[in-house]
Amino acid sequence: MFIRNAWYVAAWADEVADTPLARRICGEPVVLFRDGSGRAAALLDMCCHRGAPLSIGKVTALGIECGYHGLTFDCSGTCVRIPGQERIPERARVRTFPLVEQDGFLWIWMGDASRADQGAIVRYPWHNDAAHWPHRHTMYHIQGAATLMVDNLMDLTHLGYVHGSTIGGNPMTHVEAKMETERTSNGLKFDRWMLNSLPLPTYVKACGFQGRIDRLQRFEYIAPGTILQLSAADEAGAYANGLPDNSKLQFRLFHGLTPETETSCFYFWSTANGYRTDDPAATEQLFSEIAGAFKEDLTVVEAQQARLTELGEDHLVDIATDAARLHMRRIADRLLADDTLARAAE
Amino acid sequence: MFIRNAWYVAAWADEVADTPLARRICGEPVVLFRDGSGRAAALLDMCCHRGAPLSIGKVTALGIECGYHGLTFDCSGTCVRIPGQERIPERARVRTFPLVEQDGFLWIWMGDASRADQGAIVRYPWHNDAAHWPHRHTMYHIQGAATLMVDNLMDLTHLGYVHGSTIGGNPMTHVEAKMETERTSNGLKFDRWMLNSLPLPTYVKACGFQGRIDRLQRFEYIAPGTILQLSAADEAGAYANGLPDNSKLQFRLFHGLTPETETSCFYFWSTANGYRTDDPAATEQLFSEIAGAFKEDLTVVEAQQARLTELGEDHLVDIATDAARLHMRRIADRLLADDTLARAAE
């Protein structure tokens, strides 16, 4: 069961250039490509003639050409060429999915196309501001449900256990973080204040902290699969009156979780540093620290998925630190129910 | 669903020598071996004692000896030795399949043995005429249904798309080939005339063509899995009155498709050159060109199989160049229906 009436990151915009890209999204095989004008499109990755994946074909001036017998489809999925015949039958077309290129992403809508509202797509201006927020991005393919990765990001007490030697630091700092949570129309926001805490290795590397620090993690979850994160830190005492306009250390993370199958997903993430912004080494170092840490998440979540697939979730026990995660799940469950109703009404 | 009442190539005759050969055919595990007299036989690859595959045993003077406890079976599947006891119970036998060695093949019959007519096996004399048709053969194991590989050979417009850089050449030469099709009692024949066309790389290598050529591909499909091919080419104009007795370039391909499972098959093929017949390099070169090209088919068909397994064939659209393929499918469907009726009547 996927929430289909929603925008997901299908790919980084720069993943799709001259050759088609095959990617399974919400269980369906999709091919992403750009036509001659550079416009990106998403089709079902199956030629309507003999079923070959279009992704093994090539892009021509007309559109995407099947690698088997040469049928060609434009961005709307319409067949525009059949070698050996003039007339193109009405039925010769391939399903297309709404696709929007924005802020460095290709966003896809896997549900009812008539409900796809481009204005509802999360904006991320920090990908367009290399002067103040230089960034780097990548994607991890994870053998665990997208939901489990969102869970992961909604309960940050895992940082001390999963990431002790990297971005986590002392477990109790996270367990004892002061949480301020706010519900939104399509998700939730929370601030995690860790004042007067020990600086963790990643932060020391980034900004050379020597004494204790004030630290904030600000998260916004936008259902079903997007999480925006701002992390900031400064000398202890700096946050006595809340977050100032500028911090010695500040960086942003984008997290986009896209279901591949019920038990696997794509994790699109980027790092953008708002400190040492004219030093490429800072961008590189932040990305590389986070890359290592997220591999640690991947290991845990894949192991967790295997157990849940086998034994189910029915007997699990919620604990105090699950509060944000449980709120997130209620929102996702409501979207899923809406989605199911909408499809039943089709 | 397999067509069982039919002869399939089980193996090249030279694949079965001193040691047993395990091969799954029409979903059933088969062991092929030769007894002391050199006679080849095919048994179910499972000892009737404890179920070990006979193929991990060895061949003795008496027959095939199980590698676990030494029971031995002759070519008829009869148990002829049980270590530790004199009496051999009636039930101690293994299913056998009709097997015929002819023209370099081992042909197997997976259906009702009483209907197996050796006279109905396709003959291929060109494997026995090294002076005029030196040949080389091999087998590809393909993760795609045998039917999809027959499809592949019935619609040669794929040559320009799949094999553009090898045996294909210009796509439109194939799309515009003049087709002459003839139905036969158990299949169909078709000629593809490509007169005054550009010589493709493989042909230039073989015979050094410099200008345009007349080209013919003559195919005979014999249901369910055999295709005989003659390819010929000469200087443009040479075929003005049809195919002459001899062409500057002429070669034969044997294609035998044998189902392994519903979604995988064995592709037995050979090349025989009727030009530069005293030059081993010509035989080698032709084989090697074709070997590369057929790997290209394998890639496409395996990708196609994955899509069809997932999404089915129901919504596919036939096009003009599918004519021969559709005729082939009707014949195969009729054989399958006959087969199903025959089994129901057993």
Add this chain to the structure above:
Amino acid sequence: MFIRNAWYVAAWADEVADTPLARRICGEPVVLFRDGSGRAAALLDMCCHRGAPLSIGKVTALGIECGYHGLTFDCSGTCVRIPGQERIPERARVRTFPLVEQDGFLWIWMGDASRADQGAIVRYPWHNDAAHWPHRHTMYHIQGAATLMVDNLMDLTHLGYVHGSTIGGNPMTHVEAKMETERTSNGLKFDRWMLNSLPLPTYVKACGFQGRIDRLQRFEYIAPGTILQLSAADEAGAYANGLPDNSKLQFRLFHGLTPETETSCFYFWSTANGYRTDDPAATEQLFSEIAGAFKEDLTVVEAQQARLTELGEDHLVDIATDAARLHMRRIADRLLADDTLARAAE
């Protein structure tokens, strides 16, 4: 269907030290670990919070700490720590399995804990007597049912066929061995006398026999998965009046078969030499000969399993040398029936 109300070897005691060990037993994922006091325990390998495998966590002074959010469980499966909250809910616990450390083994009981009688565990004093029976042990992970491996050990006519070049020797020596079988309350014993027989390669290497030998294999099967073996040999004539107190060659094998899944198992085995007991090379040589031979069994049994999984056992034919194996199977079937009844009554 597993016999659950039984003791199985879960691990060699020395496999479980500072880090948790994950092992699937009778289809269930189990984690083995030692607490601060060195006591070994077995829990279901799934945290009751979010389902992560406990085996990816670590052992602390309190017990086993989940590697995701830090919940900690003691040897009884009770949660003793939840980061971020004081109160530990009653439901926060993980299933535990009775585990006994004895004679170098960790024995586990996967069934009804109230029926687990430690006194019923097979004793194996030869693991505790390095002076007279120096030993070495290991474990093979086999893609075949535990039952098939017990079968293997109950019909030793396979030695000549599977192990001809190692521990087997001449097939007919085994086929013609004089069998003396005795039923026991929970299994069976049998002696295989091979008097005046040719010495096999392994025995010659061990003790330098030059002429014919008297040879005995004494097996005890204790349901469901344990087999104790004594092998002895001496100059021909030495066993005219039965087995003497001492033989020139004598060694013991322990065989413990533990189901992993319905079609895979763990084979725990050890060799202990009662000859050249002060020569470490003798211990090493015996172990290494057996290790090679048992790999041969593994190959056969995995191939057999694949066939039985596909085609079933219904049409197999028993032969004379199956007598001990069939008796073993009747005992195992009775235990399985008891087990099923006991569970139905729960």
